[in-house]
Amino acid sequence: MRISAAQVAARVLEALEKGERIHTAVVVDAPDRSLIGRRWWLSGRRTRGTLGSPALDEAVAAAVPSLFPPRESRGALSRDFEYSEGGSTVTARVYLELHGPPARMVIVGAGHIAIPLARMGAMLGMRVEVLDDRPEFAAALRFPDAAAVRVIDFRDPFAATPLGPWDHVILVTRGHSFDYECLVRLLRMEAPPGYVGMIGSRRRVRATHEQLAREGFTTADMNRVRAPVGLDLGGQTPAEIAVAVVAEIILFHAGGTGAPLVEKERVVERFFGGATGRRAVAARGGRSADVRGTGTQTNGD
């Protein structure tokens, strides 16, 4: 059956409304031109439409899990798929999209770090949820950007917050016994959150890990937790610490190095000969060594 882009869009909106993941596909190039524009979607075990060949539908469905990692909530890419048609192997180019519920940031501990963290999580487009056992802290008024603020019991902190691989959990509780209760739950989950971070001094992290070790958790388990959480930016204030945490989350998804771009790109050193660059450019242009002037002057030569 032939389905249109408009029909697929309606189905995507319905899936997002229900918090379901949906993959869509459309043939953008194929030797058999009649396949171009054929569409198909897949959500859980439900599927509708066809790319024009059952063998191609099957090849694409099989590739979907590896093309879109479970922690991602959005994706768009094109790939060539080989499939057999009438005894020979043919290749079709298919464009695929993933639409899923937005990534979530679950902040455990509604203290002073949680406030900038919640704002920044929302700025990154995440659904932010804040949990604490103190109603005066876990108050919606303190977190205008949060989608949910919950008063919890640390004996079962995630009872009302089912977690999955696309979630980011950040532990900023007021004590390591609370961190510990959370970590035990998180580490025992069948499908743990993709990102688990815990704030704390070296001493506090160590105390929590010692308790985990006594409970039989391995170092491999401990290594699944980013503790202390965040990049080493040297900041001290709650907002600065929150920047360090969200920077690590961006790094986690985008796969950068975390190093300053100036060190990575070394533009001056590579293109202007390092420390002598100013003089070299000036000599070539035969003009002033003034940095502000050199660029335009040499361009004009």
Add this chain to the structure above:
Amino acid sequence: MDEKELMARLAGLEEPAVLATIVSAKGSTPRKTGARMLIGREGVLAGTVGGGCGEGEVIAAAQGLFEGGPPATVRVDLTDDFTSWSPAVCGGIMNVFIERANPERFGGG
């Protein structure tokens, strides 16, 4: 217009429209893979695939689909676009797939 709004517009289209989607992009393109634009007979209805940078080519190609043309991939090469006055930084190549968004609204053809 964010992605969800564009999706809602696409789902609720009443007039015939062409959907343009960046299906792959290389280098410095103003919009990335997945960006979308809806084009009507009179011009752009919603969204963008990059504004000044090559968007005109896509809009022109879309007109062919209102006249019964088949879905196609428009290759937009921005690497020679040094003369562009667009504030967007251009310098990549993108493939934009154009197709009838709602064939049932196109009547006869």
